[in-house]
Amino acid sequence: MSLLTHASPPLLPKVDAILVLDSDGNRLAGKYYGDFMKAASTSSSEGNNTSQQSVEQLRQSFERQLQSKISGIVAAPNAAEVVTVLGKTAVFCGGSPPGQSGSVRVVHIGPVGESELVLAHLVEGMYEALSHLMGGSTDRNMILDNLELVFLLIDEHCDGGIILETDGHKLASSVLLRDEAEASRNQQESMAGGGKGGMGGMGGFGGMGGDMTIAQALRQAREQIMSNLNQN
């Protein structure tokens, strides 16, 4: 009895970790919050190398266990899947069938008492924003080429474990430094002309939306060639 009844829903909902994993379970980007997967001995200010190494090992072993549970499961962008790992609830979107490379997985780790529906809401929001930012394709290479957008997305989505924003479009606009109102007026249009307020350098990000599909097409073509060649 003791365990689950005590695991009542948290009154200050916090996420323990947000991970973006490729189909082999490698962490492409991720953020751990609070004390989760942090060795008790870690001295934060000293930057002690050995203890940080062990934090990394701790995380990697956690991710391995996570991967063993989620590999091969594909979750639609609007229907997150759930597994439990080491007493934590892991909810994710994306993924690819075994043996194929496809979409990355966005995984949210929450405490066992947290509602799976809330976590699913979060992960679906972030996944939507991610695929919007990546021009519709969320394969590994696309993510790796645009990591800074992923970092920013995680930051706009969650601040120190507390949920900041869940709406996919708003998240994407924040990452692309577009104004909220304008973004909602002009959602599908990915061309970013001005924005407002004369913020220089905005084009740096703005221009990307259009190019990304070309980049992606190219990459896919290249991969196709590579795989064909490799088969021969």
Add this chain to the structure above:
Amino acid sequence: MANEEEGLTVNNLFSEVTSALDKFKLEDDSPTDYYSPYANLEKASVLHEARCFHDPTAVRESPRKCCTVIAQLLHLTNTGQYLNSAEATEVFFGVTKLFMSDDASLRRMVYLFIKEVAETCDPDDVIIVTSSLTKDMTCDVDLYRANALRVLARIIDGAMLGAIERYVKQAVVDSSGQVSSAALVSATHLFERNAESAAIVKRWISEITEATSSPNEMVQFHAMQLLYQIKKHDRLGMQKLVTQFSQRNTLKSPLALVLLVRYTAKLLHDEVAEGRVGSTSFQNGSQFARAGYAFLEASLRHKSEMVVYEAGKAICALPNIEPQELSPAVNVMQLFLSSPKPAVRFAAIKTVSQVAVNHPRIVSKCNEDLEALIADANRSIATLAITTLLKTGSENSVDRLLKQISVFLSEIPDEYKITIVKSLQRLCFTYPSKHRVLVGFLSNFLREEGGFEFKRSIVNSIISLIKAVPETTESSLLHLCEFIEDCEFTMLSTQILHLLGELGPGTPSPARYIRFIYNRVILENSAVRAAAVAALSKFAARCPSLRTSVMTLLKRSLDDEDDETRDRASVAVSVLKGAMEEFPYVPPPQDVEPDAEPVPDEPQPGDPAAFILLQGLPMSFDRLDRSIRAYMRAPAAMESPEQLTLSTLPVVEETEPEHDEKDINEVVGDAALQAAVAGQKEEKKEVVDPAAAVYAIPELASLGRVFRSSPPTELSEEETEYVVRCIKHVMPEHIVLQFLIQNTVEDQRLTNCTVAIEGDSECFEVAGEIAAESIKYGETANAFTVINRNTDAALAPCSFECVLRFGVVQVDPKSGEDESDAYDEEYPLEELELATSDFMAKVSVPDFRKAWEEVGNANEVLEKFALQFKKQEDAVAAVIDFLGMQPCDGTGHIKPGEGGKKPHMLHLSGVFVGGRNVLARAQVAASGDAAGVLLKIAVRSDDSDVSRMVADCIR
């Protein structure tokens, strides 16, 4: 890399294609087939790149490059290459230069980087960006304001917060949702950080309340969240808040409503815990209980699934809820069970399986939906569905269910199978008449593919079923015999062989097991052969009719290549030979005494007497282990001239029973979760010997060995100035009272603390005290008082008046230096009681019935009492508590569903000071009327005085 920076042109397209072709030429040693700015990052080279931050031209001309470098720095942690403190600080100073640039995306990356690095750098260094951030926080660009705020919240302390308070407060009610959310979330972090910041955040309560009516949904959510954090210790304030929001219906954000539901549920739990709801339903409870329940119930009809689920889950988890109040929530869960979304199904099945523990009947209406879920693609959902069905299903649905499970089981991982095996085991306890089907089913599993843990869980389940449902013994043993014919796990084979040796000879036809066992002797590795030989010799010892044939088999092992097997065989052969000569087997009369004893299963130290070995050790290995450890802990134990025998070993008390774990298994479907729990338990196992504190003091150690130590008793209220607890260490002729004294007064240091005790008793006399010399604020120290026990006088319970005597020295709380001389002070404590149960160690006996017969009724004391308890369970618990003895054979708890109907038989055992074994049988029966409970108790020991004393413990 260059391609990405300049954007794609036709030229780049060509270069992409050529690079692909190049790759083809070089394919032998290029594992990566693309080139990313983040692939194969080296810390050193990234740090080198980062020097460009110091170059103003580079920063101005190519902000894009700076962005990439920052992202690369951040990515290093992804690959496990953490920056050390010095590196982080250097990069950090470089990054601060980037504030020169007006590029928005670069600024955004700078914010992100400062946040990431703030943890690794020296806080004093980080502070220097405060002015830049404060400037950004007051500018007119929403994105800058929101982000600067969030960064600031990470790095500032309470004093600085005071300085910028005005801006943050304004930001809370900013027209931009982004800024407002950022301010509220930052405030939530600050509120948790330290008391100083929390006090400041509290001053913004009217702004925060205003934010709850923001048109932006996330702002509503963040404001609710913070409002609760501020008010959470104010029950009435919180109730008012929750009532307001639930009635006004202004919250539009589903997440905010989820929070509101949680707060309501929390308050309802508190209402119940503090007794304001009573035993009636919530609808008839206090005003808040009514309104709260009504709100939860109404939320079941909200349009957002998230809110509906939260309300349903909250209702299901309410304590003492009436079935009709639970029903609407279960209906909602039932709908969710067939949702297309896996997360929804998972959440629903988890909740339903928890409800099924206490209300299987209400859940049984979902049975059809549950059965559909057995085929769910998500294996966690399917497993939970099965375990729930096993709880809610009726007896006649068992067979159908088993059929479904057997299809399912072949395709899931072991950890889920283990969960299901455990539920099957419980099901068999519930419906013992189904044991034949269930045991057959379990043994089918045994033949399937599976890992060690899975097989072991089945074997353990079958074994525990044999214990609980004796009728299963024969069929189960035969199933297990078949299993070891083809078992790859040595540990399981030996365990089963041992079990066969224990139980096989007692079955009606023991001969049928011999073949299975002997096959092991021929075919297996040495460990299994040894176990098989041991099992065979037990058959021979217990069944004289089999001796001649078993002898023939055992003799073949006399030249076994393994020493252990050979030794066991030769001991068995020689003992049996002697026994057979002395008492030759005469076929018809079966009552030849099995006087001879074969080899023991395990090497026995010290005691070769054969008949004792048949019964195994007088204590479990675990107990023997703890007992020897306790022996070694006592000072000078190793030099003692006294011979070490089993009976001179110190008595160790039973540790906490394991029923906790069982309960967890009952609720939790997922094995991984259980593994996590088991891990925690193992950590807890490291018990510190409470007597160590006594042994550490030479004067006390010389008094002898501590027989038992009581758990600490509180002698003061919690949260008083001086918190005192007492541990009673009982020795054969003394009692050492260990007082743990904690000083909670910040500006005092206590000196020379003792606890003076005064009691009126013939058998106890205070012999001496050891004072705690000095106790600083927040520390706990020990003072000891030694009592002599007059062993000639009969032991009678006695209570002592206790007074804490000490000197007080005033100290400066800041520096910790003394400010005055000590003056004497007294502080009254609660009474301390020495009861007979303090002299009793909780020690279980392996076989209560046998032990009971052996002690005999020569010194038996019989008593009858009428006890003033309303419930049978309470009476049973009280009797255990009065006597301080260990319940045996699981009689310590009344089985669920049986309470009140039948008289309950309680078996207790213990060891009284001086090493006397005491056994008690107590019958607790509800007397027809509500007047109380009738107790009949029989106490046996080898000393009638002790028996009498124990029986007199009942009050």
